[in-house]
Amino acid sequence: MAAFETKTYRNVFKEIGKIDAEIEKRLKDVVDTFFWDEEERIYHDAGEDMGYLTDTGNNDARTEGMSYGMMMCVQLDMKEQFDRIWKWAKTYMFMTEGDNEGYFAWSCETTGKKNADGPAPDGEEFFAMALFFASHRWGDGEGIFEYSRQAREILEAMVHKGEDGRKGCPMFNRENGQILFVPGMDFTDPSYHLPHFYELFALWADEKDREFFKRAAKVSREYLAGCCHPKTGLNAEYANFDGTPMDKELPWGFFGNFFSDAYRTAANIGLDAEWFGEDKGQIGVPLKMMKFFGTNIEAVRCVYAIDGTPIDKTVLHPVGLMATMAQGALTVPYSEDPESDFAVAKRWVEWFWDQPLRKGVRRYYDNCLYLFAMLALSGNYRIW
Template structure:
């Protein structure tokens, strides 16, 4: 089971002078297309719409910083055991561990950047050290990937928790299917076959009545940030078996219904349009703490919940914008923009509950990144100017807490520059 993350402190950055130098770009499209990029082949480039001319350089530098050898922004590290090289991993720098979330995000970033060697290095490590045996003593854990590895005193990895965090498996499958589409599956790794195995694992171990679970060991609970309906439609399109096509298409439909139900439940008071960390499959937020080690109540808008806006906007952009996508994004960004203007701190905060701030800290790089990507479904040009440049002029994260921020930073950078493509 994946517990809540360690809190990091993000310094406040005043960008008023930066915003003042930019007028709202007339090129920003306040009417997200109803025909998605997967069908049209037209991927929006928000950076271009917002007259940000250094997009490719920023993207290249971001990848080089994350995957290069440096002490400030590096997340990609080689692993050696018994003197032999055994792939690379993405390090959770604040807690010094390795998670399926980060490993699968790293693979996704690598395939979008056309970096096959880095992709292969990450996948080989994941399959060797994170995958559970198909003969695991616990049937629920057979074939899933241990969400957290730790290092022993000799620097060797071990499974600290061999239960799954299903968003990792989802991104693994997505990344592998894109690798097959970009590079083919006739080399040393059969990406397509590996993706099919992963999809079967998700289907049989991590879904309940068509809904992605938070954990196989916590009944009737899902994590709204695990709902990525655009992925499910992509899975449906990429598989060949008709029953599997029908299954994943139905999962996409069910996931969109969950998200609509969830936003209906957090609409206005008391949650003020902000998605929550945990929810029932009905969409109802879950108050209180369900399990030992849970840092924040399930009905807080906090670290996992930041990603919901990015996932909703991705669905609108890739598969076609509907009214509910736009309403959800306008609600999230509107609530945060209002709090920023009203709280006297000049920023919106990292955590909220019942419309009230639960953290004294201003939004950090990852939260700003997710909200910039959310603009792909926004209809508010004034908000677009504010949220886009709040991200664009925030430097790539450094230091101890750069893992979560840095991964979201790169995922969002790909999305706002039109480089997060569903390859076919």
């Protein structure tokens, strides 16, 4: 039975032989660096009651990082920082007019000035889920801190914009139930597919939308099983609705290979396995990936087509890839057999344990994925 029913979460670090004290210290050290270290922090206070996470490689604040930060804070019981991040997002990112009214601008300067007038749906997904968890863990407040109402309003816009004369486009394709890369596009991003979130949205969203989200959970699990290569387990950054990799170059580049966005898919499948355990063929994907990469840790420094063909391109986030692969260990049952599948997964968890947080200008994305993996593998990424 999965954690949704049992309320029990695996501590994979203990399964590989780490003790509680060292796990707790390691998580604390990572959190302290991520939020407070003057040289390496990602989070920053802003004024008396706001805060933001910065993409250190682009010197901006993104809905990806802001919503990630809120999810981290609710998992870590950091209500003050949660509220600071949420107020910054609502103050500077939230759009109140135009076709994207009700969504959040995906990028802002750290001063709050919008860099874009369009959204990125993964941000809205994480905003809504973090807000529901905050409501359940801390209780609803007033105004923008009435967390559950804010979450429902985000989801309502994601599903229903464009209906009955409303301006704009939804974030889901209402016919096939799939999340879109951006509203109005005819393709998706496999790493945006979060069936474990949709299962919970089906319980907590507006009643009229619950059936839609239940269907979306099923659709996404089936999609993840189909878009990941049957031998390597790799998936493309962007993909068509039938699961095939994006086969055309977009104005901002080619995204049909296994590259930065795509790394998150293994982590998402791992968390879904932990929370719900419903298998439509997707749960075996992370193990395929682990076996494809083999025993050479340097393999994470190469870019690949999804069939495993090496691509002559520079990897931007090898630490992030290692973290998501390790989180994928949640799909593999514990075993003491040295020849078991868990022995394969254990190797990745040990590599991750030995890997420090990334330093330098590109650390933002890697270290976000790193902290999520630390939470998940220590049994601290939970349903609230």
